[in-house]
Amino acid sequence: MKDERLWMWFTRIPRIGIAKQRYLLEIFKTPERIWNSSEEELRSCSRLSQRDITSIIQSKNPNKIQKWLEELKNKNIQFYSMDHPCYPTLLKKIYDPPYVIYAKGKKSLIEETTISIVGARRCSEYGRQMAFYMGKELGSRGITVVSGMARGVDSASHKGTLAGKGRTVAVLGSGVDICYPAENKKLYEEIIEQGVVLSEFPPGTMPKPAFFPMRNRIISGLSQGILIVEAAHRSGSLITADQALEQGRDVYAIPGNITSSLSQGTNHLIQQGAKLVMKVEDILEDIDTQLFDFTESKKEVFEKDQGSPLEKEEKIVYDCLSLDPISIDQLCQKTGHSPGMLQHILLVLELKGRVKKVSSQWFVRNEN
Template sequence: MDVDDLRQRLEHERQALPLSNQLLQSLCIDYEKVDAALAWQQQSASHHLICFSDPLYPPLLKQLSDPPPLLFAKGCVEALALPSLAIVGSRNASPGGLQVAYQLATDISALGLSVCSGMAMGIDGAAHKACVDHQRSTVAVLGTGIDIVYPRRHRQLYENIQQQGCILSEFWPDMGPFAGNFPKRNRIISGVALGTLVVEASRQSGSLITARLAMEQGREVFAVPGSILGGYHQGCHDLLRDGAKLVETAADIVEELGSLTAFYLEELHSSHHIQDDEICDLPFVSLLASVGYEATTIDAIVEHSGKTIDLVLEQMLELELQGWVIAVPGGYVRVKRS
């Protein structure tokens, strides 16, 4: 891709964005930076520029009223093709909150879902770390330029995320940490995901912005309840009163997202002509996303996965032989892989 090609592509896609004329006029692309963007892309094979029409552009992000026309990405961009859950919460999380975030991220990623968050301290970091520790996909959406590590103490996490997932930003690579950019990036965290889980949040927590945006985007919102003492969970309790799904285990999330995940994958496959094993090294992703930690009936798996019963039975047998599920009276149960 040369300079003229990128300029023409960006201008065409700016006009094609689902925005009002007033917003389109305000969304002026600084073409003086195009050379710098291309130079940045060419620095490494792991550097990627993703335009709105690019097959790698997160499909759910296109549904936003103000989607970014250009994304900078580092790492394994194929992670963007996976259905994902956003996990967010307090930067000053309690030890218990960090443990819950880590465990839920571990269990959700084991189902074949990618975990998306903002690489902040606290809950965000715990969710990313769970995926890194178990060599599973995670996407970190930055409120800075993609080359700026913030907070600095997450330098190693920033590097590790790129091995199984990717770093994502709409800001130019050298953009520093300006306060106004972090609420703006939250729309991308919720926008790329099927749903948003808030693990621990006070009423002043910025993670509630992400939850509110998820609601406005028509996505599922989940919250973990907690003690009424200390104020750590007031924001989560408010979300639950407003209709968020109460979460104690990953099964509570899969119950809501199972059919959405299957639909997402079917749409992705039909639009890009790809198979499960081309976007993820987990086998039969839509089936794994349809089986919970409690007994799931064959009828439910067939309905959620969108596959024929013969194919479901064949693939479930293979999953059982590989140690992903076990057969129990009444259906199947998802288990951790050894």
Template sequence: MYSDNLVHIWITLLGRPANKIASLLVENYGSLREAYLVKSYTDVTCEIRNNRLLCQRLMDESIKDRAARIYERVLEKGVKITHVFREDYPEDLKNIFDPPFVLYYYGKLPDKNTTLLSVVGSRKCSAYGRKVTYDMCFNIAKHGVGIVSGMAKGIDARAHVGCLDANGYTIAVLGGGPDNIYPLENEVIYYRIKENGLVLSEYPPGTMPLKHHFPARNRIIAGLGKGLLVCEAGKKSGAMITVNFAINEGRDIFSVPGNIDSSYSEGCNSLIKAGACIATSFIDVLEGLNLIEGRKIAGTVGWLNGLDKEEAMVADLIYKGVKIEDICSKTGLDSARVVAITTILEVKGILGRDRHGNLHVVI
């Protein structure tokens, strides 16, 4: 049994970085197929012989047997494959440090014209974080931007669902094989993404989601997006690993501010202090990615659609020029609730602030 996919799987088993190994083999044998057909030491070139470990692995038939078993499982599970030399391999990912040599996936790879935004945050998150993430990703997806995340519980899950509910395109980058649903509580989300987006992994089908896989997969999440949005994360959150990858790859970092007394928001607030773009609305992200022009003050017909009763009431009063302190007396809401509502309205893109910090309605 021989195929190009089998050979590319075999390359990933020879060592890392697989891209450099593949290039070295092509230089020495003219093609990966010819390298795969090497059987004995006499067939090994002098340059490869100087790399003792690679030389041994090149002739190791057990590695080819393992590649064949993986390929059989790929066929059995209906998993698709692309590799770094193919045109359909995501261009932005191809250009990162140590891009995955092979990608296993279900669904549809992004086309060249799709703009992607990576979204991360903590598994343990607040109700505020979940709502902000959903609203941000829903509205960003409505503007044609795809959402990339890791399908973990918490922020990741809300990012995917927000995008899917907006009929958008979303990519789940897994820490196990593409056929391994993890965590199981996100099974419904997994199948929605598989049907309408892309389930992606550098690990072959059947691979369990081991702990050390997740930091490695974070480079893929960071690499796929034009920018990275951190919705809610503590200082020691795994999301901060993805931030470091994104910074190293020159991606724009957007951070949603949170309660200064909440440990859930320590990471986001520290990123803002360090110079990340503050994201109080999805419009901040779209502007930062140069996808829309600046905001316009407005009160257009239908702009209250989709808001709950309290949100619509507060937004309408702000549009009419009522001050925050007077909104409490007019609505019967306490000040803390009004502040919470205005923050949510900013995230939804209903409210913005002028250069003096005053709230106004935007489109």
């Protein structure tokens, strides 16, 4: 039986989790030797219970493996073990790489220049727009953006990358055939069409809380650097940043409002030595420009999408806006315009895609 099939069998043995998988490989070295092991040999393994041994023996079913392969073919899912030449090089170098990965989409993207973007699920409008903006900027410059397709920052970074005609990788805490959260169905389909969805979990695996920290090490492991957009003082994003540091990756952070709980984590990272990012060039200058091709055609598409030029009065109002919401009253004080004139100018800016209304009287820049 081919090694790839044995890797698939080995990682899907019931009751045998990652710790016991690692233990078995320390003893037998390869899945093939485990497959060929006798019950007596398995009994000599002190950390295996009788139930573990029974589970291993009963799982040696070639017909079941063939059904798994047929399922992958029917669902257009690729499978790669650590021994496969298509297994991501960067991921293979981390301390605890997944033994196998499942992929759906354009798997070749995994080996391109990659930056991951992660952050809060319940992010602010500032966080969402910054994630979209950075994803779009990186994607338009030929950088593949990796994230986890979660709500908030993750989803915004994927959407921004796709809007910039870029390529993106979503690492899931479920099987690659399971869209989670369900509200991201359209985004999930777009990523498969223009990027790739990855997971170490077999098809059909439903998401569980314990799976997401496991997924996070893959997000950072696939990337040359990781950008944290918004994160509370104790959050999964900071755990991912710690994993990235352990993996020898560069860590970047976007600063935020010092009074916002969502900025405590990113601001703390900057205090601890993470590189402060105010523009995409802060990341690009750390990447070997020979690794990616920012072609003229991509540049034209990117620049064409920046919107119509602004009239003088529109520019005055636009320059007063930022990614933090501002009220019409505040704009009146800054510009000297009447509320009625401001309403008219803001409406024009909305139609040009430069401004977004967050409530009846509050507005932000639209970097999308």
